[in-house]
Amino acid sequence: MIKMNEQLDLENLELIMYDIEGTLILEEELKSPTGIAVVRGNCLQHLTQKPTIRINEGLKKLLVEAKEAEILQGILSGYAYQFGINYLSACEAREFIDPRLIFLAHKYAWEGMVLEGQDYGEVLKQYDKPAQKMYELARKTATEIKGKEITPMSCLYIGDSSTDKEGADNAGWNYLDITELEKRL
DSSP states (O other), X not given: OOBOSSSXXXXXXXXXXXXXXXXXXXXXXXXXXXXHHHHHSOHHHHHTSOOOBOOOHHHHHXXXXXXXXXXXXXXXXXXXXXXXXXXXXXXXXXXXXXGGGEEEHHHHHHHHHHHHOOOHHHHHHHHSTTSSHHHHHHHHHHXXXXXXXXXXXXXXXXXXXHHHHHHHHHHTOEEEEHHHHHHHO
């Protein structure tokens, strides 16, 4: 079993959420010819094909072990909604990510603007990291899925930036930087 750090291992977790760019999927993969083709494509089409976007090699083992341990896994990112959905539908991680646990800040900003006439930027500030609103939504959704209370301390966010860490800290979650995790895997 993977030990995340000295205080945290998979046995303590109920939910793992990943950032997309630079964490789950390497930045160079996103900007490659394959990545550009994925963005220009259609997510439903990608789902009918073999995954073309490779995920961070260090995470494959974690994704598998977490799934075997019945730990819920999802995405929490400030990434642009359509790009995020296309990348997820075309990447190797799609079989591990629960589609009910995909939280992209720009989706909420768009919904606020279109459905409620709110200012896009103002809504985005409420949801984008380091704000804790998406973290809370993810935890509440995981609680509904599991049918039992998921505490913030049983949640882990894996990211690659200071805003990722700050957001996890604000929500009372555990945080692990992808570079630190890769050293352990």
